[in-house]
Each structure stands twice: as structure tokens, then as C-alpha cells.
Amino acid sequence: MRYRLLSALVASAAIVTDAAPAASSYDYIVVGSGPGGGPLAANLARAGYSTLLIEAGGDEGDNPTYTDIGNFNEAANDELTRWDFWVKHSDDPVRDLKFKHTTWDTGDGTFYVGLDPPADAKLLGIQYPRAAVLGGCAMHNAGVCSLPADDDWNIIVNKTGDTSWSAENMRKYLKKIEKNEYLPAGDEAHGYDGWLATSAADNSWAKNDSLPGTRMLKKMAELTGQDPNDAVNLVNRDILEAGDNVDETTSFYNMVTHADSKGKRSSPNNYIRATLADPAKYPLTVKLQTLVTRVLFDEATLKAGSTPRAIGVEVMEGASLYRADPKHVDGTKGPVSQILATREVIVAGGAFNSPQILKLSGIGPAAELTKFNISVVKDLPGVGENLGDNYEGSLLALGAAPVQSGLITLLFRTPSAPTKKRNIFTWCGAFSFEGFWPGFPTYHGPTQYTCAMVHMAPKSQTGSVRLVSADPQDKPDINFRFFEKRGDEDLHELVEGANLLRKAWQAAGEPVLPFDELHPCPSSSGAAAAAAAGKEEEEEESCTDAAQAEFFKTQAYSHHATSTCAIGGDDDKMAVLDSKFRVRGVEGLRVVDASAFPVVPGAFPSCPTMMLSAKAAEDILADAKKAE
Template identity: 75%
Template sequence: MRYRMLSLALSAAAVRAAATTYDYIVVGSGPGGGPLAAELARAGFSTLLLEAGGDEGDNPTYADLMNFNEAANDEATRWDFWVKHSDDPERELKFEHTVYDTGDGTFHIGPDPPEGAKHLGIQYPRAAVLGGCAMHNAAVCTLPADDDWNIIVNKTGDTSWEADNMRKYLKKMERVQYLAAGNPDRGYDGWLATSVGDTSWAKNNSNPQTRIAKKVAELTGQDPENVASLVGTDILAKADKMDEKNSFYNMAQHMDSQGKRNSPNNYVRATIADPAKYPLTLQLHTLVTRVLFDEATVGEGKTPRAIGVEVMEGPSLYGADPKHVKGTKGPVSQILAKREVIVAGGAFNSPQILKLSGVGPADELKKFGIPVVKDLPGVGENLGDNYEGSLLALGQAPVEAGLMTLLFRTPSAPDKKRNIFTWCGAFSFEGFWPGFPTDHGPTQYTCAIVHMQPKSQTGTVKLVSANPQDTPDINFRFFDKHGDQDLKELVEAADILREAIHAAGPPVQPLVEQHPCKQTLNCTFEEKKEYFKTQAYSHHATSTCAIGGDDDKFAVLDSKFRVRGVAGLRVVDASAFPVVPGAFPSCPTMMLSVKAAEDIIAEAKGQK
């Protein structure tokens, strides 16, 4: 078979022939790629799973969920993307945790950098490791609003995306640890354990956290006298009009009952170790540099066909890796796929790989001398994320209780759906920077705020060169459209929570707010709005290879994850979502992965 090499700079001596051809090649082992590769292999298809990082599944830093902050800071797996939140350089410098490279191997965080320091931007850490970002996150497992699934039905006409149908993928992959057997909507023998925390603190009416919860209940239309029961509500339960209900929840996490992280890492390793000898091959420390195409299929009026990938082998080859030494390269080879190449690199790397392969906006590709295989203007566009912020205060004594989790609607939300996910407790979370979070001492109290359904998704992932080791230029363009409305909703959320935390009573009171109001009981609406505009952060990027309809020129994928206008190539990860799915995309992306496997296997068996 002939193939098209899209790297004119590579000499023939630098390329060695692939030793093996697989049915499927899956690029990336995170929530999108890991489950998909395991499912394909279990269906009998020879599958190669490529991962740029290593395997830390037995490392307590990753295996014990309580260490998630340490995991996200660990240079062993961390990829640092330095992103922008806007096109305004002055606004970017106002971010209190913006990062500078001092030149001596250290970072400077915040304003007033030392002379000669290089401004890097806002840290957006990703995980280069078997299991992807599901190995360094807080493992929160929630579902999107029904409409976040149904939007795909509306765009494509594919009813398999209806919310009721999508729940079956949660059931298929879940091994619930906290419910008695027999719930027809939940799974008990899947590969992903789910557990919840202890909410017994709410039975103690003298506990400051209980007093805060009762005030929250009053402010959000719940029964304050029933808080002890309400905080144990199952966040993964199925109920009518759930997305319109203000409610406390017990936060579910993808971990087992012993606090051990569960992720695609577990599923991939279990599939490889299974006595059934499923045909899954895992190749670590392998950076995919581009997708290969059959030369005979590339050209005007033809449908290009993906037939494999080009890879560079070795550790720390990507520029986002803090251990990367510029100029370091590894041996380059090609690996072929008989059926398909499936890209699952995430919202930053999937569009980069497509563009490096000649699939993307033609003008951008030509700028870097990349031959155009398929002009797809939507690749790298539509980048979106939730807006995140927090209400942080310091008390006179610790609030010694577990987390309080709540989803609710603010007064000015444009429809009946709740728009805020929050969790409150004695912790600090103010975004990401090297060494995060700041420990404000034992009396710190935070309500972390996630604003769902952002009304602006105009961010971009752009190439900076044709070098696959270079990180792309990433700009989220926060609040670019309808920003005033989203900011108003964030302020309203903080105002509700502020009123609630001041019900803590002795010995915690008085609580001294650190932000958004700085050491005052209140501040003006404009001050609070400005705080969220300049200090909002995020870590749930999606939608840069979005599924869309035939009439949408920016649609990258069809409803079966196939790259439009290209054969043998799909994208299966969070970049496929047209909109940000709910508050936390980890479990929804795993569900998407299991659905993709079902679609691909059905299609493959139909071709036999």
C-alpha cells in the first residue's frame, strides 16, 4: 500500500518500516482512548494503544486519590500548557497566578516578576500517563444535563445520543460501590468503580458546616430541617427534570470504597492481563507526530484514507513536558492500521495532530508548509470550558467536616436549568500554577464554583509551527460573547454562598473573605464582576473537533466520530463534544468512549 509522508524534512534514513499492522490504532490512553482500545480488543480486533507517557498505575501518588494535588504537580507525568484567557495582554497580566520563567529553573507566580523573566501564561496542566487526565484529577464523576447530550441529536439527527440512551453507557462501565444491588439504572460489574464520601457530619446540628448547609438550603428552596438526608442525595441517580432541581448531593468519584483511584488505566491493564489474551498492545513513551494517508486517495475529488501513524519514540519528547530538552528527538517510525486510526489526544492535542497531518483550516496549514489533505475549518475552533472561581474566607477556627456539594440555579439564569456546581469545605482551590494550591492555614474555607453552560465558545488551538514537538497556541477567549450575563451569574452564585457561610456561627465566626471581596463583608457588584473576569480559571477543555451536522461548515466529526471528508479516521475524546458537558467531563468522556466502541464494532462487523 502506498502512503503519503507529510514531513518533507524527514530523510529516508530517519524512517524505519513498521513491524506490525493492527486493525486499529488508538492515539492516547485517557478517558477517550483508553476504554475504546480495551473495548475494541475485547471484541477481537487487534488494537495498538499509543501513549506519550509512562504507566504510574502502581504509584501511590496516582493510585491513592487523596494525593490528587500531588499528582497534578508531579513532573513525572505533567504536561504544562501555557494558555491565554483573552486577546488583551493587560488583562492576562492581571491573573494573580500567571506564571513566569525566571531562567534559573524556577517559576515566578503573579505580578512583579524579576528582571529578565519570561512570561509563560496561565498553567493548564494535562497528564501524559496511561489513563490520561483521569490519573491526576479529583475523580469527580457526574453527568451532563440531558440537553448536553440531546444537542447532538438536534445537530445530527442521530437519536442514539438521546440522554436516556446515553445512561446505558454509565451502567455498562460502572461498578458502583455505594448502592445496594438491584438499581436498574446503575452498573455493578463494570470496570469503573464509583464511590461517595461520608456525610454523617450533617447529623450534628452544632457543626458549623451543618449550619452553613441549612442556610444554603433556605436560600435555594430546600428544606433546612432535612439537610442530614439531602446531602446524601445520589448525584448519579435518574430523576425527571433533574437539571431544573436545586439540590444537595453526595459527590461521586471514580474510586473504589478504599479510596483507590479507578480510571482507564485499570481497564487497559486488566484487558492486557486477562487470561483470554485479548489482542491489545500498549506502547508507552511514544509521541504520535502525524497520521499517514494512502497517497492514491489524496487529491482533488478524492476521499483521503488514513492508513497509519508516524511516531517518535522516547520519554519527554513533547515540549509541554517540563523535563523536555529542546532539540531532543527519538527514532521515527510508521505503524499501519488495516481498519482505522482513532485520535484521542484530548482537546489540545487531537486538533494539533489533525493539523500536522494536513486535516484542518487550509490557510493555517499552508502558513506552515503542511500539505492540505482535507480543508476542515472547524479543527481547533470552538474551544470551550466551564468558568471556575471560588469564594475563599478565613475563620477563627477550623470547619471540621466533610464536603458539601450543591447544584443550583442563580436568579438571572436564562432558562430553568441550574447553572452552578459548587462544593464547600475546609480546603483551598484557586486554579492552577506550579506548586498549587496555596495553603491558607487550618481555618481556610472555600466554596469552589463551576459555572456550567458557558455562553461563549470562541477559543482556539492554533499551530505555532509544523514541528510536532512544539505546543500549540491556546486562547480560551473567556467571556468573549455574552460575558456580562455569565459574569452576573457567577457573582450571584458567590453572593448566595457568601450569605450562607456567614451562618457558620461560633467558633468559626467571623469569617474574613479573601476573594472575590477582599477582607470585607461585601464589595460592589462591579468589583466582584471584575474579580471573576480576571481570575476565572478552568481545567475541562472540550469541543475543538466538534460533532456537528452536515450543514455546519465548522463540524469536524459526524455523529459516529468519523472525521468529515476523510476515511479511516475518527476522533474520540472530549474534543468531540459540541458544548462543554456539565461540570466535569471525565465520566461523560468515558461514556462517549464506550459509545464510540459500540458504534465502531457494529460498523466493522457489518463490513465483514
């Protein structure tokens, strides 16, 4: 497959222009405007502190590609904002080259995606798109809003002793940011006055028993221990519900998105813009198309050998300066300047860029920094390590006729899960989703049907983000090391999930059946053929459980990277942050984004990161009051 690669620079609308230059000093500087940094900067300014928010991209808050949540595939592909990271899934290049959507640069302005590249094509790797735009990745994602398991919050309590991270306490931050538009006002588990709109789909389709989707829905209920006759009601269950044993509850849910009831995306972009436009004239300045090259430290503290103190940032100004930007032109640089912070610098560049910025600033594994002649400010071996993500995979098939159905959202536990907690988040519908590559997804025709799966609580979290040079325009080397630890267990759980969903598909009936499964079990194979015949899986070489596991091992994908600047306890040498987001061993510097989570937080980290941001604002403002 070939895809066009644009090289022309495209100007984006900006809410801040050179006509209103940044001042030379602020109380706070926040680097990155995504789910962590964007709301934090707005909250600090609303508290009366002069705050500079720096974003490497532009502002697309008026662009329907981004504002209409239904355009998320187009948004993620849009070169106007896209940053392409080409990642590895393992240390084995042979294994990685089995990934069917491996991407190559052909040298003629196009990408080749596949396993048989043209001669002289340059290997790029596995695409992992991020968004350089005001609002960050919350501007190009599908907007799914779900919560981590309680244990994902409580692990921070266990590591640090800070009870403010308890799941019970963290709920208040959801209530603080949420503007719920799908439940009657008064539900104590939700918020109704926040800045983040949440909405849910209309699942009235499930009342129609004649639909193939409804028949599959009831079969899924049967296979997961739910009442098939109650499925019509269960599909409207609140996925953000509170209560005992929620994480151990297998159930259908209504998919909630951070969008309003009219389908307009709700993201940090909205909150930032509202803060700038507020008649109260909050002291927020936004500086767009500006690449932060490093954090600055007080030279006196460095010379004296005392605790280093962050005092500002160095920036390079201009569009498309970072080499992850497909619009970047080789050799392009911008003017470099320095901006000071009288209180703190807060890095919120995400799981890839936050550790890169720290390392470029002299904070990270000493041996790695020394390799690139970067002066070591603080030896922190955990910076850029502990990279984690959920494993994602899908069942994809073509029906004999289109599958009439709405979206089925199901969280369930497979038999071999190591705890009582559910481990698979699946959503099924007449769509195609097989991962990421330039031009994704592939449209397989009107009869396509997919159950996409997110495997939660991966047992291996051994990936890394490491420098390739001291040049801040370079992309880092990113390796997720999927399935490196206890991988066989995670793969078995994915196969169990696939087998259950495949059985449920056989309830679709006429005119949909038979399904022509494309993966992980092509229809000629034993598992798919046996399921179609209503029999137990046949142990044929072409699609045993082992063959399905191999498929997921080589074709799993992800897009929820976290944990590269993890919070940890005083006794953890790999901890980068304390429980208040402060970078260990230095002063005046914090990291507030998904990289702070010690483990991957549930199935989708966007809303949890916005909750984390609200907590960070509370912690930072409390420290500011103490210092006054």
C-alpha cells in the same frame, strides 16, 4: 512565589518495553490512553481486533501518588507525568496579566508565580496542566463523576438527527462502564458489573447540629428553597440519579468519584491493565513514551483526488519528547517510524492534542496549514476552533477558628439564569482551591474555608487551538477567549452564586465568625462586611457586584477543555466529526475524546467522556461487522 523546576529525566515504570516491539500493522491504532482512547482500545481488543494503543507518557499504575485518589493535588503537580500548557484567557494581554497566578520562567531553574516578576523573567502564561500517562487526565484529576444535563446530549441529536445520542439512550453507557460501590445492587439507573468503580463520601457529619458546617448547610438549604430540616438526608442524594426534571432540581448531593470505596483511583489505566492481564489474551498492544507526529494517508487516494484514507501513523519514540513536558531537553528527538492500521486510526489525544495532530496531518483550516507548508488533505475550518470550558471561581476566607465540616456539594440555579436549569455546581469545605499554577494550591492555614464554583453551560465558546509551527514537538497556541460572548450574563450569574454562598457562611456562628474573606470580597469591603452584619450588601466601591464581576473576569480558571473537534450536522461548515465520530471528508479516521462534544458537557467531563468512549466502541464495532 518561586517554585522549583526539575530538568532531569525521570524514568517511569512501563508495562510495555522494547523487548516486545510493536508490530508493523494492526486492525486499529488508538492515539491517546485517556478517558476516550484507553477504554476504546481495550474494548476493540476485547472484541477480537488487534489494537495498538499509543501513549506519549509512561505507566504509573503502581504509583501511590496516582493510585490513591486523595493525592490528586500531588498528582497534578508531579513532573513525572505533567504536561504544562501555558494558555491565554483572552486576546487582551493586559487583561491576562491581571491573573494573579500568571507564571514566568526565571531562567535559573525556578518558576515565578505572581504579578511582579523578577527582571528578565520570561512570560509563560496561565498554567493548564494535562497528564501524559497511561490513563490520561483521569490519573491526576480529583475524580469527580457527574453527568451532563440532558440537553448537552440531546444537542447532538438536534444537530445530526442521530437519536442514539439522546440522553435516555446515553444512560446505558454509564450503566455499562460503572461498578457502583455506594448504592445497594439493583438500582436500575446504575451499573454494578463495569470496569469503573464509583464511590461516595461518608456524610454522617451532617447529623451533628453543633458543627459550623451543619449550620451553614442548613442556611444554604433555606437560601435555595430546600427544607433545612431535611438537609441531613439531602447530602446523601445521588448525584448520578435519573428522573424527570433532574437538571432543574436545586439540591445538595453526595459527591461521587471514580474511585473505589477504599480510596483507590479507578481509571482507564485499570481497564487497560486488566485487558492486558486477562487469560483470554486479548490482542491489545500498548506502546508507551511514543509521540505521534502525524496520521498517514494512502498516497493513491491523494494522487487520484478521491476521498483520502487514513492508513496509519508516524511516531517518534522516546521519553519527554513533547515540549509541554517540563523534563524535555531542547534538541532531544527520537527515532521516527511508521505503523499501519488495516481498519482505522482513532485519535484520542484530548482537546489540545487531537486538533494539533489532525492539523499536522493536513486536516484543518487550509489557510492555517498552508502558512506552515503543510499539505492540505482536507480543508476543515472547525478543527481547533470552538474550544470551550466551564468558568471556575471560588470564595475563600479564613475563619476565626477552624471550620468543622464535611464536604458540602450543591447544585443550584441563580435568579438570572437564562433557563430553568441549574447553572452553578459548588463544593464547600476546609480546603483551598484557586486555580492552577506550579505548586498549587496555596495553603492558607488551618482555618481556611472555600466554596469552589463551576459555572455550567457557558454562553461563550469561542476559544481556539492553533499551530505555532509544523514541528510536532511544539505546543500549540491556546486561547480560551473567556467571556467573549454574553460574558456579562455569565459573570452576573457567578456573582449571584457568590453572594448566596457568602450569606450562608454567616450561619457558622462561634467560634468561626467573623470570616476574613480573601476573595472575591476582601473583608474590609461592603459586601463581606454587610453579610457579616446580617444586612443587605452595601454599595461600596471596593466590593460591589461590579467589582466581584471584575474579579471573576480576571481570575476565573478552568480545567475541562472540550469541543475542538466537534460533532455536527452535514450543514455545519464548522463540524469536524459526524455522529459516529468519523472525521468529515476522509475515511478510516475518527476522533474519540472530549474534543468531540459540541458543547461543554456539564460540570466535569471525565465520566461523560468515558461514556462517549463506550458509545464509540459500539459504533466502530457495528461498522466493522458491516464491512465483514
